[in-house]
Amino acid sequence: MEGLPFFTFFCSLISSSIFLKFCVASDTITPTQSMVDGETLVSSGQRFELGFFSPENSKNRYLGIWYKSAPHTVVWVANRNNPITDSHGVLTISINGTLVLLNQEGSVVWYSGLSGIAENPVAQLLDSGNFVLRDSLSKCSQSYLWQSFDYPSDTLLAGMKLGRTSNPDLERYLISWKSPDEPSNGDFTWRLDTPRLPQLVVATGSTKKYRTGPWNGIRFSGIPVFPNEQHYSHIMIFDKENAYYMLSFDNYSANTRTTINHSGFIQWLRLDEHNAEWVPLYILPYDPCDNYGQRGANSICRNSRTPI
Template identity: 40%
Template sequence: MTFMLFIYCLYTIFILFFPSLIIFTVAETSFITQYQSLSYGNTIVSPHGIFELGFFNLGNPNKIYLGIWYKNVPLKDVVWVANGGSPIKASSILKLNRYGNLVLTYNNKVVWCTSSSETVQNPVAELLDSGNLVIRDENRTKAYTYLWQSFDYPSNTMLPGMQIGWNLKRSLSTHLIAWKSDDDPTPGDLSWGIILHPYPEICIMKGTKKYYRLGPWNGLRFSGRPLMKLNDPSNNYEFVSNKEEVYYRWSLKQTSLISRVVLNQTTKERRRYVLSKKSWTL
């Protein structure tokens, strides 16, 4: 047996008997599997190259965050942050463990992790073209089979298709939280979500006090927004209220458009990206 053949056989035996010790760095893909890790400088990209997940900083190289941003927008416009209140260093690593949870570590200490109580045999994390980061079984792609999704835990941005409101079965409130400042994604004072009572309404809250309210949904629009277009040429609006869930959702009629809702330190804004100007407009 030649030396190279001996090394090849030894490597094959090692993989067969110790697969949990093999960790591969993610190349350009939309997935993270159990045997891959994501480190600083590496990213995953949604199938059609719309969104990108990776590590970034906002001007301070000693404060690094894990997040999602538009891949083809010149400025790195971040739409989701995992560890907004807990910045990390460049040596941090994101892994998907065998229980189907994403775990972000720095110096072997857990900084952030997902919290799915369900387990599957072959979990994968995937970044979708909607900007939603999901964990699911590799053979199941329906939304109701997701073990966890970032759309349930937004930062300061609402993307088309995202639901803002309540999953009453899980007692889960999905709401936006403003950043502390434009260069600090630490959760700030303002939040935007649905207040539950006999006539649920969307409010911006400052702490526990109502800062701004849209009023209840009257079947066509929010009562506090009389100028809301009934036949909007660009957007679809949906409000659902039943025993299991209460939520508001909007979607784009033209998928070629790039649009988002951002809660800043003072108010909520809808921003649309204009390709010809390479900038966002309100």
Template identity: 60%
Template sequence: METHLFFAIFCAWICLSVPLEFCIAADSIRMDQSISHGETLVSSGQSFELGFFSPGSSKNRYLGIWYKNTPQTVVWVANRNNPIADSYGVLTIINNGALVLLNQSKSVIWSPNLSRVPENPVARLLETGNLVLRDSSNESSESYIWQSFDDPSDTMLPRMKVGWNLKTGLQQKLTSWRSADDPSLGDFSYRIDINVLPYVVLGVGSSKKVRSGPWNGLEFNGVLVLDYLVYKAVFVNNDDEFGPTKER
């Protein structure tokens, strides 16, 4: 008992003696905590990592998510069109509950649009590769104030959707990188377009390079449905959302 008490006191002393950001959970940050150059968040199962990186031969810095064991495979980028020109960058949650990426002059480089203001916000990197902002008292996915899965880059991960949120009008689509050294928005996109009936589009700029037939209630006409060994394709079609997703 005395040993356990001593250990608890020792741990508490350590957390009070060092800067706050070194005592946070490995997969999340809370109000006024931050990560900067050389620091990362790692999902609970060690599958994904979030931090700052420079792609290819570029000297610009970006905030991104990659596979922990394969760091060269970046699956999401926050500030795609607004890089940081030096090694200074900070991801933090400020007093109004907003998740922001700051540069050296404390200017906001990137910040997601929030559906509401969180009371006690926490940003957490999930084992799915999804970065979410929510109230710390509610872990339900229904309570997410924002999630990176709603703002995809060029990679579709399991449980991510490509389609439409019919309540908010949000379109979720994949967009290519400009080049291996530049993750800014490229020319190619993969999306669901809704006219009379929805259909899949591979776009080049504003034009439609390839498109499927319309959704007939079971499948897209003209698209061969395949059974994959790695993942299962699922199509969601209800009053709230419309579009394909995939599950492991």
């Protein structure tokens, strides 16, 4: 142990990337560091992990976030429409403070935007599953230069918003994967629709597939009471500047997610840690009568499962 002070001093001085890998904090990278394929960031509470992955039956590589201790479940993908075809991807912070994903040739595969300038930018994976770019001197969410929660893939986590905030140019919505093995943009979107009262709508292109019914002040009128609803609450902010929906969970927050699958179904899922599997709390549309426009002129729909 006598050599430890010397190692700490030595590590802080060496600029070689080989030594910098040993100095990288487990959940952050800085402009003097980079993360290569095979390395990962892990959030401080060991809930989420960020790194490179390949879907099953695919050799393409993607930068994504997944649950650390749960079954390998990807919740966010950076370069979903522009995969890397080998294992030489590199994530770094550029000179101007943006996150940049490079391939073996040094070409930009994906990059983040910026809402400001930081003198000391740092990228950090949070325990919420949010990957943020911020000034190292500030941890306030209002000062994030960029965050993955603003650019969701197919999954809604606790604390994520669907809709718009004070920035009218930024709309948050989910887009399904193309298939279980292909994370590129699929056929279905799930977004907050605000013609009058807000409602959530699943659509393929401009064609509506399913809608929740309008917000009634407590929940969306077309969604029944969920099992274990005492463990979470629906939140809707709807005013002149904001129109967004989010779910707030209690102690289930890290192990509960909502996703739109490649077939256009919305699934509320909770992790059964004992059996290491995701258990559906609810799936929408529940039956064919839930599909948009199925009820006809007299609002009557009948099927063999639940006559209405």
